[in-house]
Amino acid sequence: MSRLTITMVSVSDSAGGAEAHTVALGQGMRDRGHDVVLYGRCPGWDEHSLTRREIGLGPKWSRRTMATGLLRVPIERHRTRTIADSSIYHLQFKREQIALTAPLSRRAPVVWTEHGRWMGGPAGRLLLAGYARAAEHVSRVVCVSAAVASDLEPVVGRDKLVVVPNSIDTRRYAAPSAPARAALRRQLLPSHLQDRRVAVLAARLHAAKRHDRAIAAATASGSALLVVGDGPDRERLERLSAGNTDVHFTGHREDVPDLLAASDFYLYCGAETDGTPTCVLEATAAGLPVVAFRGDPGTELVARCGGLVVEDPSELTAERASAMLELRGGGVAYVEQQHGRESWLDGYERIFGECLR
Incomplete structure (x- = not known):
């Protein structure tokens, strides 16, 4: 495969499975000869001497931060202008997916990774409409299991879904x-x-x-x-x-x-x-x-x-x-x-x- 520039946009300050996935993907693609850069923050990224840039996004969305996060969407979309051109943009958290996919997709294909089952309750229902609109602009959604893909099929459409099970070194x-x-x-x-x-x-x-x-x-x-x-x-x-x-x-x-x-x-x-x-x-x-x-x-x-x-x-x-x-x-x-x-x-x-x- 020819050399790609893979840009990840992800903001998280707590170490977990999704963050480990980001670091492993970035490190693995760099080791295969691709250019990889992260805009945001991810525990473990700097420790592997991977390239990172600041972008000024607010905290990762959660039930506690979602209300203020939604208010920040216009300014965060504006800040995507500071992201360099890329072959592929990779997003994995709901804020980046919902807020940033459309502007980034005008410049290069956007790929999402989905790590878990769709959340229930009011928060899940609140996000669903925005997620469906953003999915119109995504090229592929990588799901870590068939169950995750099944949750998303009514919203995203089967043609964009692909299952790649999680891995470890x-x-x-x-x-x-x-x-x-x-x-x-x-x-x-x-x-x-x-x-x-x-x-x-x-x-x-x-x-x-x-x-x-x-x-x-x-x-x-x-x-x-x-x-x-x-x-x-x-x-x-x-x-x-x-x-x-x-x-x-x-x-x-x-x-x-x-x-x-x-x-x-x-x-x-x-x-x-x-x-x-x-x-x-x-x-x-x-x-x-x-x-x-x-x-x-x-x-x-x-x-x-x-x-x-x-x-x-x-x-x-x-x-x-x-x-x-x-x-x-x-x-x-x-x-x-x-x-x-x-x-x-x-x-x-x-x-x-x-x-x-």
């Missing part, structure tokens, strides 16, 4: 040997947890994901719990587990692969709008069995990887948790074959090329 995650795992436990776990069965969750701590279920499940199974990550729900979860020395909060960490390798199994809690959870892929690639809760998005991945899906935290008894340890490594091959980074980049490169024909 499987080279960063590996099931460790017993001596390596023991060394990581001594190095990374609090001393009183090193000889315990340790569950782990590594995610953005948001109330919509109901991570209190992970605390309850770990407690029911007699396991310790390592909570890796940060977010607006951390304070509530810390209050919930106050006095329980079996629950250890690490905050945001850059050594997640090592923390996964030091643990025994993963506890996944998903929000109703989640798409394909990369945390499940990462845990599985690290050799961990995964426990998920029925009804959460992405639990089909758990079944494919040989994990366990429960209705209620109390179902994870000590006996079931102990038996699960025999499943270590059972999903590694599946993740490598179906969710590897190179085939994922191939998919995006193909889509970008089709938009330019």
Whole structure:
């Protein structure tokens, strides 16, 4: 493929799956010889020495910021004039998609990535009309799962939708040997947890994901719990587990692969709008069995990887948790074959090329 200029417009100050996706796509396309630039902010972008420009957009839209965000749309559309010409513009958050697609599409094809199911409630209904109008100007909408595409088909139209499942860099995650795992436990776990069965969750701590279920499940199974990550729900979860020395909060960490390798199994809690959870892929690639809760998005991945899906935290008894340890490594091959980074980049490169024909 000839060299492209790929411009991403994205503003976010909290690390999560969408932000990791942005960094991976930018880094992967740069490594394949394309010019990549981000207008805005994204955790992890600068750390990989990727090119970035400021654009002066307000905060990412949320239920709290949406009212003022809608008032900012005219000025933010005006600021797209400062964005340089490009081969492709890539957008992934609702504010950028709804507010900026039309002006950018007059200059080059616009591609969206959709990471999750469509949100419900008044906020979802409020956004839907604007999203439908903006979709008239988009060239392709990349969905991380067939379920996400199904949500959007009545609004966008099937001809613009394409499914490219989420991926991870499987080279960063590996099931460790017993001596390596023991060394990581001594190095990374609090001393009183090193000889315990340790569950782990590594995610953005948001109330919509109901991570209190992970605390309850770990407690029911007699396991310790390592909570890796940060977010607006951390304070509530810390209050919930106050006095329980079996629950250890690490905050945001850059050594997640090592923390996964030091643990025994993963506890996944998903929000109703989640798409394909990369945390499940990462845990599985690290050799961990995964426990998920029925009804959460992405639990089909758990079944494919040989994990366990429960209705209620109390179902994870000590006996079931102990038996699960025999499943270590059972999903590694599946993740490598179906969710590897190179085939994922191939998919995006193909889509970008089709938009330019």
